[in-house]
Amino acid sequence: LAKTTQPISMDSYEGQEVNITCSHNNIATNDYITWYQQFPSQGPRFIIQGYKTKVTNEVASLFIPADRKSSTLSLPRVSLSDTAVYYCLVGSGYSSASKIIFGSGTRLSIRP
Amino acid sequence: DTAVSQTPKYLVTQMGNDKSIKCEQNLGHDTMYWYKQDSKKFLKIMFSYNNKELIINETVPNRFSPKSPDKAHLNLHINSLELGDSAVYFCASSQVRTDTQYFGPGTRLTVL
Numbered sequence: 229l230a231k232t233t234q235p236i237s238m239d240s241y242e243g244q245e246v247n248i249t250c251s252h253n254n255i256a257t258n259d260y261i262t263w264y265q266q267f268p269s270q271g272p273r274f275i276i277q278g279y280k281t282k283v284t285n286e287v288a289s290l291f292i293p294a295d296r297k298s299s300t301l302s303l304p305r306v307s308l309s310d311t312a313v314y315y316c317l318v319g320s321g322y323s324s325a326s327k328i329i330f331g332s333g334t335r336l337s338i339r340p
Numbered sequence: 341d342t343a344v345s346q347t348p349k350y351l352v353t354q355m356g357n358d359k360s361i362k363c364e365q366n367l368g369h370d371t372m373y374w375y376k377q378d379s380k381k382f383l384k385i386m387f388s389y390n391n392k393e394l395i396i397n398e399t400v401p402n403r404f405s406p407k408s409p410d411k412a413h414l415n416l417h418i419n420s421l422e423l424g425d426s427a428v429y430f431c432a433s434s435q436v437r438t439d440t441q442y443f444g445p446g447t448r449l450t451v452l
Contacts, residue, residue, distance in 0.1 A: 262441075264441075264443075269445075272430070272441075273443065274440040330375075330384070
């Protein structure tokens, strides 16, 4: 199974760029890498998804090296409202629900 | 308009009882999921359901049974509730199994 490992917590300041890395050494060929954001008392919300190289949207960028054994979520110029838990998800979910695996999450705290 | 809704939002019950949590999505998605988030915030998938195909995470006790009356609904029925079942349960949906998942607001279950 493609288990994922993330830092438990990170701190940063408003206006800074924040990079959160997720390790997934056993990622399978069919697996995608997806990042979600979760605020307290809410369900996770999709941020970005990628398979390889770099993906960018209006919210974040996702960097995936050639070996795909890790990925980095990059949040440009964070604000207080970016304080949340960020989850890395690896999976394709085709044949087994247990193949959809969320990481333990990184609690990001943004300070003024 | 709520994309993925769950009822109830809070559920407090005694050990040994049977309870159900309802989930509805109005996104026209083909795949729905149930997740359990424990006190340590680990998100673990329990089931995914796609066009009458149920994919079960083998670690889920058979006291948990999902029921899908139609494509827009995936309810979770739990028999003989135990203390360890206390958690937040999230429903989610996606167009296909590899696609972005949209999560509901969660149901906080407390077993006394």
